[in-house]
Amino acid sequence: MEEDQTEESMEEGETHEGAGCPMMLQDRKLKGKATTFSGGWNIGEFVGLLVSACMGSLFSDGARLAAREILVWFLNGMMNPQRHYLSTTMAVLDEPTIFVIASEFLNDIQNAFLYGELTDTVFMQYPQGFIDKQYPNYVCKPNKAIYGLKQAPRAWFAQLNAWLTDYSFSASRDDPSLFILNSGDLHMFLLIYVDDMLITSSIHAAIDNLISALARAFPVKDLGQLSYFLGIEIDYLISGIFLSQRKYIKDLLERSNMLNAKPMTSPMAASLKLSQFDGPEFTDSTLFRSIVGGLQYLSITRPDIAFSVNKVCQFMHCAKVSHWSAVKRILRYLKSTINYGMLFKSSSSLTLQAYTDADWAGCPDDRCSTLAFCIFLGKHLISWSSKKQKTVARSSTEAEYKSLVTTAVELIWIQTLLRELGLFLFDATYSLVQ
Incomplete structure (x- = not known):
């Protein structure tokens, strides 16, 4: 990225036209002259704030800008130097959802984080190679999320969530990364993982229409039929996946x-x-x-x-x-066993079966027990876990009851998820393995 310098002083309220959309910085915490640069940020002097160390860098791939120093001023005007943001987490899909929904197509949103809208007021240091020599002590105010900003993932997910809602999708209450569209004979499910989307639908043409609509709002790369996702290889067989x-x-x-x-x-x-x-x-x-x-x-x-x-x-x-x-x-x-994997057949019953067990006082250090469970939908294993219990059980019966409770919680969640997908189960079996 070439260095872009301002050659002359600019009066307050005046903008500097660039390749991006110029937006003025209006904030009572900024004083003096304000200058607007292209690229989605403004600069100004921040009163009473010492801009210190920086993080991130300028990526060589496409000269992507990453935030260097992040400083958030909350809407109530209070600055907390120990906490620079309110919320940064975004939805991450649950593993059982991947197995319950056999997705067909994979799409990728390019530079997804650049489309998020910021809800907090954020300041950062000048990007490398873009320092205004006339105002070297000023800071930048991003108008949109950028890479390196901790709020960027959540801002992007909120933007995508709003777009999918307008498209008549509804977010799942059990898995926030799952979006469902039911309209007559059309049943479409969409799974989100950061900037990747897994799509499956009862009508193939509906997938093409969705991808075309997405491409008008975001730069979408259609990766075709799902064959590799997050290190998971998908092979399509006559009997199933x-x-x-x-x-x-x-x-x-x-x-x-x-x-x-x-x-x-x-x-x-x-x-x-x-x-x-x-x-x-x-x-x-x-x-x-x-x-x-x-x-x-x-x-x-x-x-x-x-x-x-x-x-x-x-x-x-x-x-x-x-x-x-x-x-x-x-x-x-x-x-x-490098060739081992999981086979999901195209035909199977819709009966939930759960098995659970506990290893009482198996840890020699703290005498906590280890619980384990596995849940089948028909003949397909869709959820399993093995982990140490948080508290010490005073008997093997207590350890097994704790394991049973954990399994029941997972079963209730899966049943609720299946109901959202339109699958109502009337037959469920629970087995406590001694």
């Missing part, structure tokens, strides 16, 4: 130098007990956290490693050599 993460497993094995390791037939020994007080520390804690984090994401399509991954995840802060040995065994198991 097969989900796997072969490429992701191979990348994990390469990062951990385990490509030539000897395969194993099980991810963890049944009698293994891991403790934070085990043997010597593992020296490369960064590698441990990186590989274990990858294994945690891999369990999206591999419920067979959920229990063992949960065990090693408990030692991210104090990795030992024995913990790394357990991680390597999981990797060796993955090498022997």
Whole structure:
């Protein structure tokens, strides 16, 4: 990006025309002269505020601007230097929703965060290469969200939510990333993950109409039939859809130098007990956290490693050599089962079945129990979990009841989600495994 300089002084209220839409800065906290530049921000001197360190940078890809220093002035005029924003979180789709809705097409919104509308008043330092020498102590006021701004994801989601609502979609009450459109024979479902959209519909032409309408509002890249999404590979078979993460497993094995390791037939020994007080520390804690984090994401399509991954995840802060040995065994198991995945057949019953169990006082450090459950929709596994309970159970019965409660909560959520999709279940089975 070339440096853009202002050659002459400008009176207050005057604008500097640029490639973008000029907007004037009007704020009683700013004094002196205000200058408007292209690119969606204004500059002005902020009274009583020390602009300090910066974060982010100018990306080489398309010269994308990223926010350097973020300073938020709330609408009530109060500045809190310890909290620079009110809310930044955006909706993230839940894993069971992906399995319940077999999406067909994938679309990507290019530079999505640049379309968000800011609701907070935000100030930032000059972007690199764009400093006004006449007013070097001034700051910028973004008129729209930009990359590097913590409010940008939420602002973009709000903008997309408003557009989809105008298009007659309604947001799901159970999964905020799911949007539903029901109109006569048309049933369309849309899943949002940041700037990616998964679309499925009972009428194929409706998908084309939606993509065309989206393209008029945002720069949409149609990626066609869904084949790869968030590390998940989708294969279309005669009998149904097969989900796997072969490429992701191979990348994990390469990062951990385990490509030539000897395969194993099980991810963890049944009698293994891991403790934070085990043997010597593992020296490369960064590698441990990186590989274990990858294994945690891999369990999206591999419920067979959920229990063992949960065990090693408990030692991210104090990795030992024995913990790394357990991680390597999981990797060796993955090498022997790299082609494993989940098959969703085109025909199946709509009966919910849930299984749950608990390992009473299984942790040698704090004696907390480990709960586990798996939920089937027909013959398809759609939700599962294995995690340590937060409190100590004084009996095996108490541990199992806690596990049963957690499973019931998940079942109620899935039933509510299915009702929103127009599927009403009258047959549900619950099994407590001793």
